[in-house]
Amino acid sequence: MESLLRWGIENSVPASGDASELHQVAAEVAAGKRKDLLDPALYEAIMGKSDAVLMKEAMAAATDKGNDVEQRIVALENFEMLVEQIDNANNLEFLNFWAPLIELLIDPEDEIRQHACWVCGTAVQNNAQAQNAFMKLNPLPTLLALISTVPAPSDLHLPAHVSKSSQATRSRAMYALSGTLKHNAYAIGRMDDHEGWGWQVLKGGLSDPSMTIRRKTAFLLSTLLLLVAAPTSEFTLTFRPAPTTSNPTPRSSSTAVTLAPTQANEFPTDSSKATPSVPSPSYTSILKSFEAHGIPSVVLDSLRQADFPRAGADGDEPPANEDPDYKEKAGRVLISLLEKNGLTEELKAEFGTYWLDVKKEQGGVEKAFEVGKEEAVEIEKLLSLQRS
Template identity: 40%
Template sequence: MMYRKLYASRCEDDRIDALDNLEMLIEQIDNANNLEKLNMWEPLHALLTSGPDSVKAHAVWVIGTALQNNPAAQDAYLKLAPLPTLTSFLSPSSGNSAASSQQIRSKVIYALSGLLKHNAPALVQLNSDGWSRLCQALQDPNIAVRRKTAFLLNSLLTPNETTSSSSSSSSDNLHTPDSQQNQGPIHPNSHAAHLFQPGRALTSALTLEAMTKHNILGTLIDGLTNPLPYGEDGDQEEVDPDFEEKGVALLRTYAIVCNGTLEHDQKDRLREWIGKEKMKDSGGLAERWSMSGGELDELVQRVKS
C-alpha cells in the first residue's frame, strides 16, 4: 500500500504522507534494511529526479534516515550509483524556487552524511564534480548548509582510530596459530560489512587528498577569514558562530590531526585572522571555538611561518 502511494499518479499530499510514514518506520534499522528486500531503493531514488520539490525533499530525507549508521543500507543504495544525483542538488542555481532549493540542499547533506561516513568505498565513487560541489557548499547562501558541510567534511577527515587498531590487530593475527585466528563465522547483519572490509571506515586519507586537490582548504580559509553574506537575500553579514566553530574544527583536524600542508599565504591569512579574533575575544577564544587553551596554542603555532 505504501509503495503504491509513492507513484506519480497519486496526489502530492498522498505521496508526502506516505514518505513521512515510511521515514518513521525506517528509523528502526531492521525496517531500513527491508527497503532492499522490498525493492524500494530504486523507486525512492527515482523520486529525486521527478515530481514536485516537496516530494524530492521528503524522499531525500527518507534516504538519509535509512542510511544513518547502517552499512547494509549504504551498500544497497550505493548499487544505484546515486552520488551524481545527490550532489547535483548542491548548486543554488538549480531550477527550484529559492526556499525549496535551500531545503533540499540541507537535506541532501544529511543523506550524503549517511552514505559517506565510515564508508570509503562510497567516497571512492565521489568524483571531481561531487567534491567541487561539496566545496561550493561551504559558501552556500543557506548558512545551515555551510554548517552541515563543514561538520560532514570534518567527520570524513577525522582518522578512525578504532578501525586502524582493528586493522593492525588483523595484521598481527597473521602470525598467530590458526586456532586463535578463527573467531567464528561472520553472520549477516547491518554491520557485517565492517568485518568483511576492515578498512571500510578509513575515509581520512581520501578526504585529506581532496582538501587540496579540490580547493576545499582554500574555500574553508576564505569562509573563516572573509565570510560571504548569507540568507535568502544575501543580506546577513554577521559572523555565524556555529559555522565558525565547525570550520575551525575542520581546520584543526586538517592542520594538526592530519598534519596537512598549509601554504605560506594561507598561514599568513590565518595567523592575522586568529590574532584579530584573540584581540576581540581576549581570553575567551578557545572556549568560543570549543577548544582547550592548549589546542588553541597548538593551532597558533601551526600557522606560524
Template identity: 30%
Template sequence: MDKILQWSIALQSGDQETLKKLGAPDPKMLQQLFGGPDEPTLMKQAITVVVNPDSELEAKEIAFDNFEMLIENMDNANNIENIKLWSPIIDQLDASKPESLRVYAASIIGTAVQNNPNSQEAFIKYPGLQALIDIASDPATSSELLLKALFAIASFVRNYEAGYLKFDELDGWKIINLSRDSNHKVKLRILSLISSILSTGIDAKKEEHISKAHMTEFLASVLAKDGHAGCIDKVLNIISQLAELKYQFSASEIATFSQGLSNVEHMEELSTDDLHAAKKVIN
C-alpha cells in the same frame, strides 16, 4: 501502557508539547496492542502510496512521513534493501517529481544511511548518490532540498571509504565550491560534508582535491568574517581533524588561520578543546 495512553490522549487533543515530550510510542507495542500489519509491510504500503499516480500529493507526503519514522529504526532502515524499496525512493529525487517528495526522499536516504554500514553498502549499488550530487550542484535547487541532499551525502560518505571513492568518482568535490555565498545553514552542511570526507582518512589524492577545491581558503574565510558560532566551531573541529590526519599545512595556510583565530578566540560559545587544537596548528 500508561505512556501509550498519555500519547493517545495528547494526539487526540492536539497537545504538541506533550507529544514531543513523550516521543513516538514503540510501533511493536502498538502492533501487539491493536494488531495490524508488521513494519516491513507498512513500509511497502507507504511506498505503494508514494508511487501510485492516482494518489493525492498530501497522501503521498503523509506516507513518506510515516515511512521516515519507521526507518529511524536501524532494522527497518536495513529492510529498505531487503524488500527492494531503494529504487522507488531514489526515483522520487527526480526533478519531475513534486518538490516536497524530493525533500522527503533525500531526508529518508540521509536517515537510513546515517551511522549504518549495512544501509551504506546497500545504497551504493543504486544511482542515488549521483542524483543527490546533481541536486546539490544545481543553482536552482531550493534551500530546503539542498540541505537535505547535503545531509544525505555527508551521512553516506562518513566513515565509509567506498562511499567516499564513489563521491570522488562522481566529482562530488565540486559541491565544496558552492559554499562561498551560502547562508549559515548551508555552510554548516558543507562543513559537515568536509568532516565526513576527512573521516575516511587522507592521502595524496585527497590532499590534491583539498587544494583544488580551495577548501582551506573556505575554512579560513569562515573564521575571518563569518561570525556564526556554529560554523566557526565546525571549522575549528575540521582544522583539528586535519592536524590529526597529519595534513601538511602550508605557510600561507598557517598564516591565514592565525589571523582567523585571532578574530574568534574571544567567543565564549566555542569549543575550548577544538580552539586549543586549532591553535597548536599555527604554533
C-alpha cells in the same frame, strides 16, 4: 500463523476451568477444518500489520502519482519512521525499495524530493549495510545535483528541476549525502567521479546563498576529516558487516568500511565478509582531494575575507564569520587540517594570523571554536605561535 493459533488455543483456559471446548477447536485447526480462523485479515486484526506490509503500503502510496501531494508526503513520513528501525532499513534492499526511492529523488514535486531525501538519509545513518545497498544504485550524482545550485554535468541526464530545489530540500539532500559518506570508503571515493564534481559541490556549499547549507557543509567536511589519520597516530578502520539476526541492533559509528588499496574504486559486493584491516586509500586521499579542489583556502577565506560572498537571496545576510555556529564548524575544519598536515605553509601562516585575531575577541578562541585551554595550547604549538 497456524502453529501460533494452535498454541494460543491449547494454552488458554476458560474462566470455568473446562478447556475441552478449546481443545476441540485446536483439534479442528490441526485437521484443517477451521479455515475461518486462518484468515490473514483476522491475524492482522489481532496482531497488527507487519512492518514489511506497512512499508509496502506506504511505498505504494508515495509512488502513486494519482494521489495528491499531501497523501504522498504522509506516506513518506510514515515510511521514514519505519526505516528508523535498523532491520527495516536493511530490508529496503530485499524489498526492492531503493530503486523507487531514488526515482522519488527526482520527482517533479519539490516536497516529494525533500521527503525522499529524508527517508534515504535516515536509512543509511550509521548503517554500513544500508549504505552499501544504496550505493549499488549510484545515488551520489542525484544527491549532489539536489544540493548544488548549478546544473549537474550534462552526461548525468538529470531533470533540470533537480538543481532548482528549495532550501529545505537541499538541506535534506545534504543530510542524505552526509549519512551516505560517513565511514564509507567506497562512497567517499565516488566523490572523485566527473572530475571531482562531488568535492566541487561541497566547496560551493561554503559560499551557498543559504547559511544552513554552509553550516551543514562545514560540519560534513569536519566529519570527513575525522576519518583521516593524524601523522603521529595509528589509524585503522575495519569493515564490520551489519548483523543478520532479527534482533534490533543499536546504530553505531563503528560500522565502517575499509578497502584494500587495489579496491579503492570497486564496490564491496560481498558485505558478509570482512576485508583486511588496512588503511583505506579513500580515507587517506581525503586531504589530497581537499587540496586539489581548493577547499582549505575557501574555508579560511570564508572566515577572514570581508568581501567573501554573503548568504541570503541578495547577499544581504551578515558575514559568515559573524555566525557563531558556522564559525565554530569552519574553525574545526581548519584545526583538523592543521593537525593532519593538511594546510600549506602559506595557509598555516594565514590561519595563525586569523587565530591571533580571534584571541582578541570576547571569549577568545576557546569560545569561538569550542576548544579547551589545553587544546588551544597544542594548536598554537602547531601554528608556531607564542601563547600569551
